[in-house]
Amino acid sequence: GCATMEEIGRAAGAGAVAAIPKVDSPFLRSAGVNLYPNAISITNTTPYWGKVMVYGEKVGEIAPGDTIYDNRHWEPLWPEIPVAVMFYTSAEQTTYLGVSVAIFQYNRSSWGGGDTYSWIIDPGDIIPFASQRLPLPEEAPRTEARTTRVRFPREPFNGTTAVQVINNTRWTAHIRANGREIAVATPGEFLYLRNHLRWYGSWYGSDEILLQFIFVDEEKKLVGAEDYRVYVQQNYIRAEQIVLTEDMVR
Incomplete structure (x- = not known):
């Protein structure tokens, strides 16, 4: 092989x-x-x-x-x-x-x-x-x-965006990419989003992905939300680290 x-x-x-x-x-x-x-x-x-x-x-x-x-x-x-x-x-x-x-x-x-x-x-x-x-x-x-x-x-290819997310809040975070829910992060959980984002980027120039984080408590009551823009570059492997904290939730 x-x-x-x-x-x-x-x-x-x-x-x-x-x-x-x-x-x-x-x-x-x-x-x-x-x-x-x-x-x-x-x-x-x-x-x-x-x-x-x-x-x-x-x-x-x-x-x-x-x-x-x-x-x-x-x-x-x-x-x-x-x-x-x-x-x-x-x-x-x-x-x-x-x-x-x-x-x-x-x-x-x-x-x-x-x-x-x-x-x-x-x-x-x-x-x-x-x-x-x-x-x-x-x-x-x-x-x-x-x-x-x-x-x-x-990571085997340039043009990849490597996003590591850590939920540093007491709440569950529902994660959406350009409006579509792609993952859920519980309190203290680590997630890697590269596989979830691969269909959003292209090999041509720079593309933009909008991530949204919707926070709910243990009783599924809405706490708030936050957003984050991620860019996919053609000529290198781009890395992002997103630490979700309680003071960023609005």
């Missing part, structure tokens, strides 16, 4: 780079391999436990003091990469506290050196669930200060 994008990436990014001299090469870059990788390093300096989500997939967990990182030598596209870290009071992840979000961009391998990022998350970076105060532990947590390499998933 045909090799998958991930298999090709591993072969080009790991095997090929390991076998070449440690010098930069225009030939390797033209083949899509960069000696100097794109890299994202994420460190948790909060007293809470995090679950790391990228393109709708869980890529790892990050305890207090831990670091996870992704190195990518082979990158044929221009991806924006949405990273959401959902925080909990313990490793069992039973009590959701809030979320921290960021968007990074990897450089196409044939265009210069890789892009590198360091994201150190502290408690002030967390958007609390339902605007509640974060609980403060009596003492700093013990840590193994581990470093773990993970592989971020890929």
Whole structure:
């Protein structure tokens, strides 16, 4: 059968780079391999436990003091990469506290050196669930200060819009795209909307999608609504992170 994008990436990014001299090469870059990788390093300096989500997939967990990182030598596209870290009071992840979000961009391998990022998350970076105060532990947590390499998933095509939504309210959110309901997010729920939005975009120029969020409480009484415009770009992978908070509802 045909090799998958991930298999090709591993072969080009790991095997090929390991076998070449440690010098930069225009030939390797033209083949899509960069000696100097794109890299994202994420460190948790909060007293809470995090679950790391990228393109709708869980890529790892990050305890207090831990670091996870992704190195990518082979990158044929221009991806924006949405990273959401959902925080909990313990490793069992039973009590959701809030979320921290960021968007990074990897450089196409044939265009210069890789892009590198360091994201150190502290408690002030967390958007609390339902605007509640974060609980403060009596003492700093013990840590193994581990470093773990993970592989971020890929989107296979430019022209994709990757939308990660986190419902940080006490209410259920009904999500509509250009008027049609496409998903429902319960309190504290994470959703990835790329599959829902793919029929709204085209490969030509920039398209606009209007998302609406209708909030209802436990008794299905209307609380309010909010809207958000999403754009689909032709020549790169666009990422959006939407954290629904109670103060944005009108």
